[in-house]
Amino acid sequence: MTGVTNLSIQIVTGDSRPIFKQIVDGIRMEVAKGSLPPGAKLPSVRGLAMQLMINANTVAKAYGELTALGLVEARQGLGLFVTEPRQLLSDEEQQKRLDAAVGAFINEVAYLSYDSEHIIKAVQDALTSLGGKAGKNSDEG
């Protein structure tokens, strides 16, 4: 044991998202929630593959995505580690991502017969359950 964080990721075959994407999203959520703090060591490619009963290349692909996102960092021969929180994207790119996410979200919920306040509250509750980890102020980091 060198401090490897055990992940509680679940792979759902019925999900429309591919397996590697489910891993990326899962780890991204763990980091956002704080379950994976900066410096935490991720399970090895082969270890997580065995745990999830999938191919190692699939995990490697997910880890490649996370590395490209800047969320984790690879140290040759050691493993993957969660990076320190920082400004990963430009303000313009952040705004673009937010707009896209909001647009996609609205497209999904506008179809439902829910009150606007009900939708807002659902989002608020979900954000609150992150434990304020997403409540970072956007001062010059």
Next chain:
Amino acid sequence: MTGVTNLSIQIVTGDSRPIFKQIVDGIRMEVAKGSLPPGAKLPSVRGLAMQLMINANTVAKAYGELTALGLVEARQGLGLFVTEPRQLLSDEEQQKRLDAAVGAFINEVAYLSYDSEHIIKAVQDALTSLGGKAGKNSDEG
């Protein structure tokens, strides 16, 4: 002219979503915004295909999705028409869809360094721009 509503859908090749999905989302948004009121006639499969410069089968697939969603209704030999607004899904299913949409949304925005209030406001603004069409009360339909 038999009252066919002209659609302002744009197909973006750079989008990660497939073409037929972009059509589904586009029309779903038009209906939510009110640009496509109940009873409105959609462009024909071949007409929209020519307008968007894509294959007719792709439009047919999108129309099939919309029909399966219950958002539009096909009248043999006549065309597709927007259905009357009604409870299309069970309360349980609605809740499930909302949870999934919120979860996917949170997964996208938790990664960004935005204040919770900022995110909430973005969603609120987007909902408001729908013109209250999504503000339907969930009384027994």
Next chain:
DNA sequence: TCAACTGTACTATGTGTAATAGTACAGTGC
């Protein structure tokens, strides 16, 4: 009746992605 339109249902083909399997290599720690 006939022609032109409507959605729908097929077959076939080409392309790209996802996932699997196996192999190989450089770096790290004991």
Next chain:
DNA sequence: GCACTGTACTATTACACATAGTACAGTTGA
């Protein structure tokens, strides 16, 4: 040296997407 780490290949299978062409039943207007 050995066991571990991430990474990079090749190859194969399966599936989704988009295209192309054809066909059929129903509707409308001439």
